[in-house]
Each structure stands twice: as structure tokens, then as C-alpha cells.
Amino acid sequence: MSLLPFLAIALGAGSLSLLTRRAQRTSAAIGIVGLGIATVLAASIRDDQPFAIAGGAIAGSDYIRLFLVLGCAGGLLVALVALATSWPRSLPGATLLGLGAAGFALGVTDPGTAVAAATGGGVVGILITLVGRATERGLVVAIRELRALVVAGVLGLLAAAAITGPVAASRIDPAIAALSYFGFAAAVAIRFGAIPFHVWAARVADAAPEVGLPLVTAWSPAAFAIVALAWTQAAVPAFVEPLVAERAIIVAIAVTSIVLGTAAAFFNGDIEHVVGYSMVADGGIALLGLAVLDPAAWAATRTWLLAVVITKTAFAAWAAAIHTTYGTRRIGDLHGWALRSPVLGLALLGIVIAGVGWPGMAVFAARAALVDLAVRPPFAALLLAAALAAVLYYGRLLIIGVAPPSEAVRSAPERPMRRQPEPIRWSRRPAGRRLPFAMPDTEALWHARRGAIAAVAVLVLAALSIGVAGGSFGVRAAAEAPPPAASPEVGAAPTTPDESAPLPPETSPDVSPEASTGD
Amino acid sequence: MTPWLAALAVAVVAGGVVAVSAREARAAILGLTVCGVTAPLLADPLPAPLPLAARLLAAILAGYLLWISVRERPLTRGSRLGWPVEALLAGAAAVAGLGAAGFAGPAGGPPEAEAAAFALGALAVGPILRAADVFRLAIGLLLAVLGAGVGRVALAGTPAPLDQLVIAGLTIALAAAVGTIARNEARVAAAAPSSTVRLPAAGPAVAPLPRLSVNAAPRVTVATARTVQPRRGPGFRVTNALGGVAASAIGRVRGRRR
Numbered sequence: 001m002s003l004l005p006f007l008a009i010a011l012g013a014g015s016l017s018l019l020t021r022r023a024q025r026t027s028a029a030i031g032i033v034g035l036g037i038a039t040v041l042a043a044s045i046r047d048d049q050p051f052a053i054a055g056g057a058i059a060g061s062d063y064i065r066l067f068l069v070l071g072c073a074g075g076l077l078v079a080l081v082a083l084a085t086s087w088p089r090s091l092p093g094a095t096l097l098g099l100g101a102a103g104f105a106l107g108v109t110d111p112g113t114a115v116a117a118a119t120g121g122g123v124v125g126i127l128i129t130l131v132g133r134a135t136e137r138g139l140v141v142a143i144r145e146l147r148a149l150v151v152a153g154v155l156g157l158l159a160a161a162a163i164t165g166p167v168a169a170s171r172i173d174p175a176i177a178a179l180s181y182f183g184f185a186a187a188v189a190i191r192f193g194a195i196p197f198h199v200w201a202a203r204v205a206d207a208a209p210e211v212g213l214p215l216v217t218a219w220s221p222a223a224f225a226i227v228a229l230a231w232t233q234a235a236v237p238a239f240v241e242p243l244v245a246e247r248a249i250i251v252a253i254a255v256t257s258i259v260l261g262t263a264a265a266f267f268n269g270d271i272e273h274v275v276g277y278s279m280v281a282d283g284g285i286a287l288l289g290l291a292v293l294d295p296a297a298w299a300a301t302r303t304w305l306l307a308v309v310i311t312k313t314a315f316a317a318w319a320a321a322i323h324t325t326y327g328t329r330r331i332g333d334l335h336g337w338a339l340r341s342p343v344l345g346l347a348l349l350g351i352v353i354a355g356v357g358w359p360g361m362a363v364f365a366a367r368a369a370l371v372d373l374a375v376r377p378p379f380a381a382l383l384l385a386a387a388l389a390a391v392l393y394y395g396r397l398l399i400i401g402v403a404p405p406s407e408a409v410r411s412a413p414e415r416p417m418r419r420q421p422e423p424i425r426w427s428r429r430p431a432g433r434r435l436p437f438a439m440p441d442t443e444a445l446w447h448a449r450r451g452a453i454a455a456v457a458v459l460v461l462a463a464l465s466i467g468v469a470g471g472s473f474g475v476r477a478a479a480e481a482p483p484p485a486a487s488p489e490v491g492a493a494p495t496t497p498d499e500s501a502p503l504p505p506e507t508s509p510d511v512s513p514e515a516s517t518g519d
Numbered sequence: 520m521t522p523w524l525a526a527l528a529v530a531v532v533a534g535g536v537v538a539v540s541a542r543e544a545r546a547a548i549l550g551l552t553v554c555g556v557t558a559p560l561l562a563d564p565l566p567a568p569l570p571l572a573a574r575l576l577a578a579i580l581a582g583y584l585l586w587i588s589v590r591e592r593p594l595t596r597g598s599r600l601g602w603p604v605e606a607l608l609a610g611a612a613a614v615a616g617l618g619a620a621g622f623a624g625p626a627g628g629p630p631e632a633e634a635a636a637f638a639l640g641a642l643a644v645g646p647i648l649r650a651a652d653v654f655r656l657a658i659g660l661l662l663a664v665l666g667a668g669v670g671r672v673a674l675a676g677t678p679a680p681l682d683q684l685v686i687a688g689l690t691i692a693l694a695a696a697v698g699t700i701a702r703n704e705a706r707v708a709a710a711a712p713s714s715t716v717r718l719p720a721a722g723p724a725v726a727p728l729p730r731l732s733v734n735a736a737p738r739v740t741v742a743t744a745r746t747v748q749p750r751r752g753p754g755f756r757v758t759n760a761l762g763g764v765a766a767s768a769i770g771r772v773r774g775r776r777r
């Protein structure tokens with residue numbers, strides 16, 4: 001019940017913001033105010049019983065609260081960065097709709113409904129890739145992304161329909177069940193742009209604005225992955241079949257994504273591509289969680305996803321700020337950037353800490369747990385080393401940042417904070433509206449300070465990332481909580497007679513039957 | 520088999536065949552709308568009236584959103600195989616689906632739904648894998664979503680009302696997104712050099728064609744159609760006339776007369 005106000009505001013304000021896109025200021029105001037209200041409402045979500053609605057059920061949880069609060073707060077900060085850098089007019093509306101759809105997908109107890117909602121949220125996010133008067137490249141990206149999204153959604157829908165719960169899983173043909181499991185996992189791989197499905201993701205990183213990347217490549221796929229994880233944990237372990245071949249293929253896709261994604265991020269010379277490929281690599285680690293049909297993967301995967309989405313949001317915002325400040329995305333032209341922009345340097349340091357982690361941090365433990373569960377020694381150590389190699393591309397950016405400044409960095413405009421805006425001249429005011437004192441020109445002030453404001457917003461995002469990666473805000477407890485079960489009481493989700501039958505002995509006792517697939 | 524369910528399945532598949540193979544965009548939209556309107560009815564028991572109304576409205580709205588996007592580009596490439604081949608393909612897939620009813624365990628829905636799902640899936644594969652233009656891709660994607668919805672009915676029975684509402688929302692969101700992309704594509708295509716454009720139904724190429732990288736052949740817009748005067752064969756005229764009739768049936772023709 002506590003989720004409904006958030007959904008109403010997120011979906012309503014998001015739709016309104018998108019519908020008024022042509023009036024840019026109005027649309028932005030609606031979107032930003034909506035994001036603010038949605039943040040407050042998301043913070044009020046509680047861990048409650050499923051609420052019956054239209055024949056289904058929806059429930060809030062601590063994990064949903066964390067996911068949505070971080071999403072809305074991150075969305076607000078990204079919107080601030082976008083105002084200071086480049087403003088895609090669909091950004092706040094698409095963010096609100098995407099987060100609303102994600103909240104619905106995580107809260108609803110039926111996996112098929114959840115998949116449809118997560119796919120719908122992803123579809124709306126495509127609008128971000130069409131900036132202003134769309135270019136041919138933007139169209140290519142939008143088309144490819146749309147195709148990937150819908151194909152993944154259809155795979156997920158059919159898989160969720162084939163196995164609607166642990167009891168249904170135990171009575172259908174094992175080959176069909178294995179196909180469903182593999183199809184759902186492949187859908188998640190497509191959504192994350194995992195190798196070999198990475199072409200669309202790479203193009204998105206190239207053509208979409210940096211501030212749009214978090215929604216398209218992180219938040220929407222993460223919501224889809226959480227839905228898939230819930231379904232996998234609830235339905236698939238009911239099988240007697242070990243699904244060795246299917247899991248091996250998924251692990252292979254994950255390992256390839258981790259290794260090649262990290263390598264591509266290290267060798268690529270464009271900061272947007274670095275952000276995109278780093279997301280591909282991190283998505284590979286999330287895929288390991290789907291390959292492990294062990295309840296121990298539940299909390300680790302959810303912790304990892306929560307930490308990754310906020311860290312990549314900060315990373316994308318950092319890339320946007322750097323691009324706007326120095327007018328280039330080429331890493332080779334950015335020598336000395338950290339010396340000229342120390343706040344952004346500090347922010348990247350925070351992003352490194354959150355992204356790579358440190359022993360004792362929640363994100364570090366989650367990654368190690370997933371690797372240990374999915375791969376046997378000694379390959380587990382190698383894979384963990386490959387995953388930790390993320391420090392290389394972050395380190396490369398930091399080292400370049402403290403190198404002697406390049407021409408592009410030297411010739412960048414004077415640091416904004418050194419330019420003091422002039423007070424408004426009386427002559428610029430219409431007659432009869434003279435003010436008794438000199439007020440700073442707000443617009444000039446904004447233009448003068450916007451770089452600094454964007455840098456501070458990135459720094460706040462980095463601080464949030466460190467908090468989540470370290471396990472603050474109750475991340476561990478929220479991630480470990482089992483998914484909400486549909487209440488058998490009046491008003492709860494209806495259950496079929498078959499689903500209310502006793503569970504087979506293979507079913508894990510800590511996984512709730514049927515309705516435990518939403519979050 | 521229930522006769523009325525079988526008739527509905529035939530209507531769903533026929534709408535899909537028209538949507539995939541028509542070269543007149545408005546006729547394709549008409550086929551897609553027929554498919555979208557009939558697909559939710561393909562369930563036993565029927566969905567509740569309110570969610571069913573939502574699905575029907577969503578299908579009509581999706582058609583209208585696509586209609587808006589093709590105002591300035593009334594033609595599409597259609598199927599290169601032609602409608603008889605598409606119809607045979609859909610028929611074969613439907614028969615396969617009918618034969619495979621219950622393949623995933625005890626069937627939750629009618630076998631006719633499974634047949635329609637197979638047919639829609641087979642029809643959607645071509646436009647999704649090799650889209651001649653954005654509009655055709657849109658047709659493929661919407662058919663895939665409709666097919667998945669029908670497939671859900673076949674595998675798990677009539678969905679709950681909440682599920683119907685979400686599927687309706689997904690249909691509208693997808694049509695809106697595709698419509699936006701298609702309109703932007705038309706603008707980009709209109710800005711492309713017109714001397715390199717050919718009409719799809721006009722027979723041989725007018726000039727060597729550097730393909731746009733939008734994974735599509737050069738676009739046909741009102742602007743480009745004016746600059747290029749192709750040889751229009753009888754096939755084009757028949758298709759055009761059929762498209763006009765279809766458009767009149769829907770009732771609102773906003774595109775310019777060609």
C-alpha cells in the first residue's frame with residue numbers, strides 16, 4: 001500500500017513532463033518537482049503485506065525503498081548535472097516513468113506482470129537517446145535499443161508464463177523448463193548489453209547524452225535483473241535437473257563480459273565508452289547471480305546491483321561534467337584535468353572506492369560471493385582478479401588527471417568560480433521596475449557557477465555510492481530480506497488450487513511459493 | 520477446438536499477415552489494429568470487461584500513434600516475400616502451434632491461442648531481424664508483444680486484470696516510442712539528398728543508392744516523392760487504392776493526397 005503514492009506521482013508526473021516536452025521549461029519544472037516529491041514518497045515506502053489490486057498484488061519492501069530513493073535522489077542530482085551541462089528534454093520525464101515502472105515491477109508479485117512493467121519502463125528510456133533534432137546516429141541507437149528491449153521482454157514474458165511458480169516448475173517438461181530458464185537469463189544478458197549482445201549498448205554509450213546513460217544502461221536493466229533473479233530463485237530450484245549446460249553458458253557469457261568489458265573500458269579512448277563498457281562488465285557480475293541457483297546468491301546479487309547502479313550514475317555524471325568543462329571526450333586530450341577540477345578529481349576517487357570496493361565493504365563481499373558461487377577454484381581467483389581489474393581503467397583516468405595539463409585542458413575557460421557575475425544593470429530592467437538594491441543576475445550567476453554546481457552534484461553522488469557500496473542505509477539487511485509472499489488472507493492475490501498445494505521437497509524452504517517472484 | 524475461438528485466431532493471424540505484408544502504411548496499421556483488437560479476446564474464459572476494454576483501447580491508441588507517425592510517409596517497404604508467402608508461413612506456424620498445444624505441460628489456455636502465438640511469432644521474426652524501415656520494425660515489435668501476450672494466455676491461462684492493464688500500457692508505450700522514432704527518422708530522411716532516393720514499389724532503382732545507416736534503405740517521404748518521379752506500375756496503383764480504401768474505413772485521412 002505504501003508503494004502506491006510513489007507510483008501515482010512517478011507515473012503521473014513523468015507522463016505530464018513528457019507530454020509537455022515542447023515547452024522545455026515547464027516540462028523540466030514538472031519533472032524536477034516530480035522527482036523531488038517522488039524521492040520523499042519513496043522514502044516512506046514500508047515493508048508491508050501485499051495489497052490486492054485488479055486481481056494481482058503489490059507490496060513495498062525495504063529493498064524497493066532503497067532502490068527507489070537512490071534512483072530518485074540520483075535522478076535529481078543527474079538532472080542538476082544535466083542542467084549545468086547538456087539537457088535532454090526527456091530526461092526528468094523518462095527518469096520518473098522508468099523509476100515508476102521499476103518500482104511497480106519490483107513490487108508486483110506476478111513475474112509476468114513484472115517483466116512487462118520493466119520492459120515498458122525501458123521502452124520509455126529510449127526517448128533520452130533522441131536528443132533535440134535527432135541525428136542519424138541517434139536513430140540507429142534508438143532502433144537497436146528498442147529491438148533489444150522488446151526481444152528481451154518477450155523472452156522474459158514467455159519464460160514467466162511457462163513456469164509460473166515452483167509447483168508449476170515441477171510438473172512441466174524439464175527441457176521446456178531449462179529453455180525458460182535460459183531464455184530469461186539471456187533476456188537479462190541482452191538488457192545489460194553483455195557480450196555478445198553488446199553492440200546496442202556500445203552504440204548507446206556513443207550517441208546518447210552522458211546524463212541519460214544511467215537510466216538506459218543501469219537502472220532499467222537492474223530492475224529487470226532483479227525481477228529475473230526473483231523468478232529464478234523461486235521457480236527454477238524446484239527442478240531435479242541440475243541445468244548444467246545452461247548454467248555453464250550463462251557463466252561463459254558473464255565471464256566474457258567481465259573480462260572483455262573491463263579490457264575495452266581500459267583501452268578505449270573515449271570517456272563515454274569507458275562508462276558504457278564498465279557497465280557491461282558489471283552487468284556480467286550480476287549475470288553470475290542468475291547462473292547460481294543457490295539461495296546464497298539472492299542477497300549478494302541484490303547488493304551488487306544496488307551498488308552498481310548508483311556508482312555508474314555517479315560515473316556517468318562525472319563524464320558529463322568533464323565533457324562539458326573541457327569540451328572533449330577523448331581521454332588523450334584530458335591530461336591534467338584533475339589539477340584543474342579538483343572537486344571532480346575527488347569525486348572520481350570516490351567512484352573508484354565505490355566501484356572497486358575494499359575488503360569489508362558490502363560490494364566487495366557481494367562480488368567475491370558471486371564469483372565463488374559461480375566458478376570453482378582456481379578459476380574463481382582469476383575471475384575475481386579480472387573483476388577487480390576495474391581499478392585499471394579508473395586508475396588510468398586518475399593518472400591522466402594528475403599529468404601535466406594538455407592543450408585542451410589549458411585552453412579550457414577560466415574556472416567558473418573565479419568569474420564573479422556582475423549585478424544587474426538598471427538599464428536592462430523595464431522602466432518602472434527598478435529595484436532599490438543591486439541583485440545579481442540569476443542567469444549570469446547560474447552560468448558562472450554551473451560547472452562548480454555540477455561538480456558538487458557529482459561529488460554528492462560519489463559519496464552516496466560509497467555509502468551504498470559500504471553497506472550503509474541498511475543495504476545488507478534489505479538485500480537479504482526474502483521476497484514478499486502473497487498473503488492468503490482476504491484481499492490478497494488469488495492463488496490457483498495447484499499453487500496452494502504442498503511444495504515438493506526440492507523447493508528451498510526460504511523461498512516463498514508462487515507469489516514470491518516480484519521482489 | 521471452439522469455433523468462435525478458431526475464428527478469432529484466424530482474425531488475429533490475418534491481421535498480422537496484412538500488417539507485415541502491406542506496402543501502404545495505413546493498411547498495415549489497419550491490420551495491426553485488427554490483430555491488437557482481436558488478440559485479447561483469444562482466451563477462455565474471456566477477460567473481465569474493464570481490462571478487456573483497456574486492451575482494446577490500447578490497441579486502437581497504438582494504431583493511432585503509428586498513424587500519426589506515417590502522415591508524411593505513407594509508404595513502407597512491406598514484405599519482400601509478398602503476402603501469400605507470409606500467409607503460408609503464418610499458417611504453417613499456426614498448425615505447428617496447434618499441434619504443440621500443451622508442450623510445456625498441462626495447457627492453461629486454449630490451443631487456438633497457442634496457434635495464434637506461434638503464427639504471430641513467425642510473422643514478427645522477419646521485420647525484427649531485417650527491418651526495411653522503422654515502421655516495419657515497429658510492426659514486428661508490436662506483433663511480437665501481441666504474440667507474447669497470446670502465448671501467455673496459451674501457457675498460463677487468462678491473465679489477471681492487472682496483467683492486462685500492464686500489457687495495455689506496454690503496447691501504448693511501445694507504439695509511442697516507435698512513433699517518435701519514426702517521425703524523427705522521416706525528418707532525417709527528408710534532409711537526405713533526394714537524388715539518391717527511390718520508391719519501394721516503383722520497380723528498378725532510379726540511381727545508385729548509398730544506404731543510410733539507420734539499418735534501412737533510403738526513406739520515402741512526401742518531400743522525396745515529389746523530387747523523384749518513378750515509374751509506377753499497376754502493382755503500386757492497386758496497393759495505393761487498397762490503402763486509400765483502408766484509410767477511409769478508419770475514417771481519418773490526414774496525409775496529403777498523392
